């Protein structure tokens with residue numbers, strides 16, 4: 001007997017109370033142990049071919065589908081609702097793609113089916129007061145190619161624009177995504193589903209695997225049922241699954257708009273690599289908080305495989321590097337930014353540095369001299385100054401270098417090293433043969449790797465084909481100026497994949513945020529990441545953008561907006577107020593205070609990886625974003641464009657933390673980026 005469970009089952013389970021969930025799990029375990037047990041009280045459902053019910057308690061029923069040796073946990077609900085669900089369904093492979101699907105049975109109104117049950121509305125029913133049906137001109141073949149079931153062809157063609165959302169909830173996910181993209185200007189051709197090979201198992205098709213999963217042992221069933229909310233732990237999108245499972249034969253990078261599940265892919269990939277008993281996997285990202293989030297998810301994913309969990313370490317990359325350094329060379333004595341600034345001030349006091357401002361010298365040190373590990377002025381002249389178009393003249397360079405040389409001596413005299421030095425020494429040691437305790441590195445938020453980190457990873461991966469796997473989004477680079485990975489030995493060309501389905505953010509919020517960025521962004525080595533064809537799996541209200549005459553008016557309006565969300569039932573912890581810098585926190589606090597003191601206040605730089613039902617991104621003023629201090633610091637010597645982009649990315653990151661509701665506000669005339677957000 002093969003036992004499978006469907007995403008419809010875990011969705012339905014997640015809607016039940018904790019007590020009910022416990023009872024359902026016990027019944028499911030009983031089923032797995034002995035499907036023939038009389039105690040299950042299994043009954044065939046007359047009106048639904050292949051469907052059976054089993055009894056959980058007086059009221060609750062699990063719906064199964066049985067065919068030959070295969071039993072599928074399909075649904076669970078209170079008695080009548082469970083039967084109604086089954087009576088509307090057929091389990092059949094799609095005639096064109098071969099992927100197994102649940103298909104709603106078309107029922108005509110004459111059969112007296114209540115209007116609220118899920119079924120294709122009668123063709124033409126949508127005409128009253130409806131807009132132009134966007135799919136009317138699509139042929140049967142076009143619709144079948146993207147996985148629309150035959151029974152739905154007419155209904156799809158007659159669906160009006162404002163009914164698309166409801167339609168898509170009833171269609172298989174692959175068909176819904178294709179139609180959503182088409183309705184918002186995309187191309188159906190981008191979503192044609194690869195047909196299964198003749199004679200192959202319809203449950204093995206990549207699109208079937210996003211809704212059905214074979215249970216491999218009681219531990220796995222337990223893990224799935226213990227966390228029914230965590231759909232990502234089981235039901236991956238075919239593109240996600242392909243990214244996780246493929247033998248990439250070299251460093252690979254998976255990208256995608258915010259919320260397309262890049263972190264989820266990184267997690268699954270790390271777990272997959274750890275299946276090999278000889279593997280020691282480091283799953284890493286740039287901050288401790290994000291690493292902790294990933295570690296919690298890794299626990300969930302490996303709940304059924306504790307041995308595998310032991311082969312997987314989750315750490316912030318700096319922490320991992322620190323530990324490796326300490327093990328090899330002893331505790332590093334790291335210079336703090338304040339110490340570096342003090343050293344620059346000391347150099348200037350001695351008359352070094354010419355006309356350069358302290359801020360410029362600090363940025364130049366961080367992003368160029370220290371980042372690239374430059375030890376000599378000659379090397380400084382030849383450094384690839386990507387993102388910095390204006391080259392320094394020889395005199396300016398010489399005066400700046402005098403400060404950097406001073407800085408190096410200053411650090412050496414105090415036996416201090418920088419973070420880049422730490423990575424540099426590790427890189428040299430690895431190249432000289434130091435064996436690391438990791439065989440594989442899976443790196444999330446890779447767009448924010450520093451030069452020194454990228455160089456270290458290139459060395460650490462060595463020539464092992466699957467050693468390096470990156471996930472990230474160039475549009476979310478917020479910490480460093482761009483640089484060429486290729487020049488550092490990380491060649492991902494031809495091994496890049498873009499995810500296209502956004503699970504976090506409503507269509508309305510995601511498409512507004514995506515307007516902040518170019519539809520395609522190329523990295524320094526020519527690898528292009530495209531946002532075209534991205535779809536969100538649900539819809540919501542349009543984001544609101546409001547400018548006020550003064551900060552007080554804004555505070556009052558944001559407070560009112562937060563109160564409105566509370567009134568809708570959004571808990572304080574499910575919303576956030578996000579601002580650019582600490583200087584705007586008092587404004588955020590004043591606004592939040594009007595609704596609840598428990599609403600988190602977050603800086604844009606710290607917003608990465610977080611998600612909330614409702615976000616107010618406030619104080620998006622002209623003199624706040626882009627940050628004028630940062631722009632001034634780089635003066636006319638740096639490429640303002642690259643820095644401007646970094647600031648733009650911050651707004652993108654902030655906006656894409658919102659799931660259902662987004663408010664963006666500021667004081668007139670507002671940040672220059674807001675124009676793009678509004679453009680249609």
Ligand SMILES: Nc1ncnc2c1ncn2[C@@H]1O[C@H](COP(=O)(O)OP(=O)(O)OP(=O)(O)O)[C@@H](O)[C@H]1O
Pocket residue numbers: 231232235236237240256257258259260261262263264265473476502503504608609611656
């Ligand atoms: N296959 C899936 N099924 C259901 N939910 C998913 C799936 N993949 C991802 N998610 C959910 O989508 C949300 C976003 O996922 P994730 O954080 O991995 O996206 P991301 O691309 O890393 O986002 P960002 O770029 O903002 O960091 C999470 O809530 C995650 O659980």
